Amino acid sequence: MSTAERSAAHEVAGVGAMLLGCIADDFTGATDLANNLVRAGMRVVQAIGVPAQPLDSDADAVVIALKSRTLPVEEAIAQSLAALRWLKAQGARQIYFKYCSTFDSTAQGNIGPVTEALQDALAGVPGSDFTIATPAFPDNQRTVFKGHLFVGDVLLNESGMQNHPLTSMTDANLVRVLQAQCRRKVGLIDYKVVAQGEVAIRERIEQLRAQGVAVAVVDAISNDDLMRLGPALKGMPLVTAGSGVAIGLPGNFGIVPSSTASTLPAATGLQAVVSGSCSLATNRQVQAFIQAGHPALAVDPLRLATQGATGVDVVAEALAWAEPLLNQGPVLIYSSADATAVKSVQGQLGVEAAGALVERTLAAIAGGLVTRGVRQLVVAGGETSGACVQALNITQMKIGPQIDPGVPWCHAHTEAAPREGLHLTLKSGNFGADDFFSKAFAVLA
Ligand code: ADP
Numbered sequence: 001m002s003t004a005e006r007s008a009a010h011e012v013a014g015v016g017a018m019l020l021g022c023i024a025d026d027f028t029g030a031t032d033l034a035n036n037l038v039r040a041g042m043r044v045v046q047a048i049g050v051p052a053q054p055l056d057s058d059a060d061a062v063v064i065a066l067k068s069r070t071l072p073v074e075e076a077i078a079q080s081l082a083a084l085r086w087l088k089a090q091g092a093r094q095i096y097f098k099y100c101s102t103f104d105s106t107a108q109g110n111i112g113p114v115t116e117a118l119q120d121a122l123a124g125v126p127g128s129d130f131t132i133a134t135p136a137f138p139d140n141q142r143t144v145f146k147g148h149l150f151v152g153d154v155l156l157n158e159s160g161m162q163n164h165p166l167t168s169m170t171d172a173n174l175v176r177v178l179q180a181q182c183r184r185k186v187g188l189i190d191y192k193v194v195a196q197g198e199v200a201i202r203e204r205i206e207q208l209r210a211q212g213v214a215v216a217v218v219d220a221i222s223n224d225d226l227m228r229l230g231p232a233l234k235g236m237p238l239v240t241a242g243s244g245v246a247i248g249l250p251g252n253f254g255i256v257p258s259s260t261a262s263t264l265p266a267a268t269g270l271q272a273v274v275s276g277s278c279s280l281a282t283n284r285q286v287q288a289f290i291q292a293g294h295p296a297l298a299v300d301p302l303r304l305a306t307q308g309a310t311g312v313d314v315v316a317e318a319l320a321w322a323e324p325l326l327n328q329g330p331v332l333i334y335s336s337a338d339a340t341a342v343k344s345v346q347g348q349l350g351v352e353a354a355g356a357l358v359e360r361t362l363a364a365i366a367g368g369l370v371t372r373g374v375r376q377l378v379v380a381g382g383e384t385s386g387a388c389v390q391a392l393n394i395t396q397m398k399i400g401p402q403i404d405p406g407v408p409w410c411h412a413h414t415e416a417a418p419r420e421g422l423h424l425t426l427k428s429g430n431f432g433a434d435d436f437f438s439k440a441f442a443v444l445a
Contacts, residue, residue: 019253020061021092023083023118025076025099025110027389028382028428030065033098033243034399035408037061040250041257044399046410048389050082055090057398060255062087067386068114069104070166076110077117084121094237094249095122101135101142101242102156103149103174104167105181112181115215115240119184128237130209132189132229133178136220137244139405143221147175147188174217187213194218194225201232215240223247264400264411267423267444269375271330272322273437276362276384278335278342279429285380286336289437295325296332299365301345301358314361319368326372330441333365336380359384363391370416377424378440385426392416397424403440404432 020042024030027048034044042060050064064083068076084095097118105111115131122128136144141152151159155172162170171177179186187208193200208216220226223244230248233239239249250256275286290296297318304314322331335358337345345354366377366388379385389412397410403425413421425440433439 018090018092021087022063022096025069027065030063032406034063036243036246038262038399041255041261042250043261046397073109073113080114097240101137102161103135109181125237131238132218133240134218135242137242144219147217148172184214185212187216189216189218191219197228198231262401270326270373271376272369272374273332273378274366275334275336275380277381277429281430282380284434285436288434299335315364318365359387363387367391380427382428403443406431
């Protein structure tokens with residue numbers, strides 16, 4: 001879409017540049033949604049928490065990343081409503097509440113209660129009495145059939161999610177799961193309706209409305225389903241979904257996929273990878289990077305734990321190691337280790353203490369690397385990314401081109417890189433191909 005066409009779309013949409021205002025219940029989930037919107041042609045800014053100031057850049061969509069998935073219900077609602085107020089104040093035409101594609105929630109919520117609080121807050125806006133709910137994301141093997149969520153070839157409650165420590169999912173029937181969290185009546189728009197397209201979906205919505213249904217789970221087993229669903233959601237004040245539904249929404253605002261949506265400032269500076277993820281995928285990526293001949297330094301959590309007593313300064317050591325190497329190409333600093341090693345460390349330090357110690361250290365190293373001229377930073381690990389972004393005092397990121405599914409490059413302003421800002425990519429554990437680290441820098445080049 002040309003600039004002229006884009007501003008025309010904005011004019012049609014009304015005052016304020018923002019078309020879609022999104023509220024995501026966790027950090028990497030926010031990036032996943034932003035990435036899908038960019039691929040569908042929207043210029044997207046991701047905000048870390050509810051911004052204190054009005055939006056200062058041009059964006060078709062803003063995704064506010066909260067950490068509300070497992071908060072007590074009242075806190076999750078309060079944060080989500082604060083995000084809604086900010087988005088509405090920026091002129092957002094449609095609100096998108098984004099949750100995990102495995103519908104991660106406890107028996108109390110928070111998907112149902114947050115959805116209803118948003119509906120309550122939007123009461124009076126025509127159409128806000130009805131919304132949809134679907135975590136379908138076929139590109140990531142999440143499909144919904146007859147209201148039942150499949151992860152790959154198995155039902156949600158057989159996918160491993162039944163054992164999740166915080167949000168154990170023991171029922172794949174999302175109508176039942178959501179109804180247990182909602183005061184409002186929950187219904188279903190099934191695959192037969194979705195297959196017929198926009199008109200049939202709208203008719204079904206009216207039918208459900210007449211039956212007193214306020215939230216409908218929607219079947220989708222392919223991207224075609226999501227593309228058929230998109231037009232039927234045009235004008236719906238609130239949409240709730242995983243990141244999949246996002247692929248069908250930009251078209252409602254006259255926006256079509258284009259590479260300009262993902263344009264970032266030109267990349268400059270030195271390159272580094274900081275990895276605190278211990279997932280199987282990340283461990284493979286660390287090995288592939290080392291095998292490709294790049295310098296790599298392992299951070300040992302047990303040395304970290306004793307550095308007060310031994311006088312060792314692991315952060316200073318790591319930065320001194322990296323400094324002479326950075327001019328020759330990307331370096332890797334990692335705590336990533338296999339499950340046996342991690343278990344052993346956790347046994348000695350405690351799970352949370354070990355996690356927090358490593359996160360703090362890697363974040364300080366990331367900060368030090370940027371101070372030393374790194375302007376292209378890859379961070380592996382969801383919690384590790386959160387710690388690094390916090391240490392760099394980053395509050396907003398412009399979303400750029402995708403490296404691998406779900407993981408885009410971003411550009412952010414930080415005091416540590418005052419002039420040109422920082423290109424960074426935040427990779428959650430299991431995302432990315434084995435050559436992700438090398439590929440990331442190639443994509444930016
Ligand atoms: P992922 O996205 O793969 O879940 P995270 O960064 O979210 O990665 O979580 C990894 C957690 O493990 C972090 O809290 C990190 O500090 C911790 N950690 C990293 N390396 C080690 C290690 N060698 N031993 C124990 N814990 C570690």
